[in-house]
Amino acid sequence: MAISNVSNAPAAIAEVAPASAPHVVLGQKTAKKKRVIGIGGWILRIGLAVLFLFPILFMFVSSLKPDQQIFGNLSSIAAFLPIGNISMDNYSAVFDRVPAARFLVNSIGISAITVVAGILVNSLAAFALSRMRVRGKTVILTLIIATLIVPFETLALPLVWWVNQLPSFELTEMGFMFSKGWIDTYQVQIIPFVANAFSIYLFHQYFESIPKELDEAARMDGAGWFRIYRQVVMPLSGPAIATVAILTFLPAWNSYLWPLMVVQTEELRPVMVGVQYFFQLNVSWGEVMAYSTLITLPVVALFIAFQRSFVNSIASSGVKG
Numbered sequence: 001m002a003i004s005n006v007s008n009a010p011a012a013i014a015e016v017a018p019a020s021a022p023h024v025v026l027g028q029k030t031a032k033k034k035r036v037i038g039i040g041g042w043i044l045r046i047g048l049a050v051l052f053l054f055p056i057l058f059m060f061v062s063s064l065k066p067d068q069q070i071f072g073n074l075s076s077i078a079a080f081l082p083i084g085n086i087s088m089d090n091y092s093a094v095f096d097r098v099p100a101a102r103f104l105v106n107s108i109g110i111s112a113i114t115v116v117a118g119i120l121v122n123s124l125a126a127f128a129l130s131r132m133r134v135r136g137k138t139v140i141l142t143l144i145i146a147t148l149i150v151p152f153e154t155l156a157l158p159l160v161w162w163v164n165q166l167p168s169f170e171l172t173e174m175g176f177m178f179s180k181g182w183i184d185t186y187q188v189q190i191i192p193f194v195a196n197a198f199s200i201y202l203f204h205q206y207f208e209s210i211p212k213e214l215d216e217a218a219r220m221d222g223a224g225w226f227r228i229y230r231q232v233v234m235p236l237s238g239p240a241i242a243t244v245a246i247l248t249f250l251p252a253w254n255s256y257l258w259p260l261m262v263v264q265t266e267e268l269r270p271v272m273v274g275v276q277y278f279f280q281l282n283v284s285w286g287e288v289m290a291y292s293t294l295i296t297l298p299v300v301a302l303f304i305a306f307q308r309s310f311v312n313s314i315a316s317s318g319v320k321g
Contacts, residue, residue, distance in 0.1 A: 054080065056296070063090050063290035070285055090290035097287060098277040099266065100294065107270040108298070110189050111252040117194045118248040119241055125195070126203030127229045131215055141204060147197045153257070160261055163188050188262050189270065193252060199244045206240035207233060242309030249302055253295075271295045 057080050062070045064086045073079040094100050125144075129137045163182040170177045182188040210233060218228045234241070256272040263269055272295070278288045 056300075059289050059296070060293050063286060063293045064088070065090075065286060067285050070289075090284070090286040091294070093284065093287050094291045094294065098274050098291070100271075100274065100291065102267060103269060103271040103274045104294070106186075106268065107253055107272075107295075110186065110255075110270060111249050114190050114193055114252040115245050115248045117190070118196060118199060119244055121194050122196055122199035122244065123203045123234065123237070123241075124229065126200045126207055127225075127233060129200075130204050130207035131212065131228070131233065132225060141201070144197045144200055156258065156261060159192060163192065163262065183262050184264050184268060186268060189255070189259055189268075192258075193248075193255075196248065199248060202244060202247075203237070203240055206237055210236050239309040242306040246303060246306055250299065253299060 061080055061082050064082055065073070066085055066089075069084050070079075073084070078084070128134060129141050134140070160183075165180070166182050168179045168182055168185065168187075170179060182191075214232050215228050218232050223231070253270075254272060255270060256275075259270050259273050263273070274295075275288075275291065278284065278291060
């Protein structure tokens with residue numbers, strides 16, 4: 001009986017082997033398909049990166065050339081290459097033509113304060129809606145999100161009237177002076193943009209992904225809500241903080257319409273308002289490109305510094321949502 005079983009073994013193996021062969025071929029085809037998709041994905045990413053990089057590259061290279069060479073190179077690849085009459089003259093001319101340094105300092109200060117205040121205010125609002133027992137918080141969050149559909153242009157004129165009614169305090173040699181209206185001040189460029197509906201929503205979604213058992217454990221140790229916010233929730237929300245910082249910094253840095261409406265003094269103007277200086281008399285496109293490069297560098301540096309946290313936060317919020 002044992003001899004019969006042994007003699008039948010090769011036949012059994014022969015029957016099993018052909019049955020498993022299609023699975024091996026299918027697995028090889030699947031692996032090959034994945035490789036092709038992976039290579040195609042990288043080609044697509046590189047193509048998109050090059051496509052979006054071209055304007056930035058053209059801007060930077062053109063900032064090093066005189067106007068005649070910029071227009072002369074437009075029909076060739078030389079428009080994207082730092083060749084020919086290359087110099088830093090356009091950058092020197094920018095600082096001679098406009099108070100670029102003052103504009104940069106103003107924008108850096110306004111954007112930094114807006115970012116810090118925005119992270120604090122919006123995270124506190126999101127924390128209350130996410131972790132605390134607030135009656136009707138779903139309705140409140142819905143109303144906050146609904147404000148995103150209202151364009152800023154429809155609110156600009158009423159907002160100008162309101163900020164002109166607010167009290168203002170100024171420190172002078174005689175002490176604190178009281179006046180009415182925020183027009184032509186730094187605070188009018190900061191305060192109206194601290195609270196942001198999308199930042200509240202983003203913080204709320206990220207806070208929802210943090211286990212609430214951590215709150216309960218902290219409460220058992222005698223921690224209050226603010227201590228939970230400060231020592232438990234916020235230290236775990238680094239990606240959300242980085243994302244909100246980027247999304248708050250960009251509109252603050254790129255603000256043009258609002259400062260144009262409420263700021264008349266040149267010393268208080270941000271960088272974007274300075275662009276109009278180059279189109280008032282003789283337009284020098286080399287200087288325009290140089291100024292554009294100067295005001296683009298901080299944004300690029302900020303995104304490179306926080307890009308990983310930005311992607312992680314968007315991914316976490318998307319999965320939770």
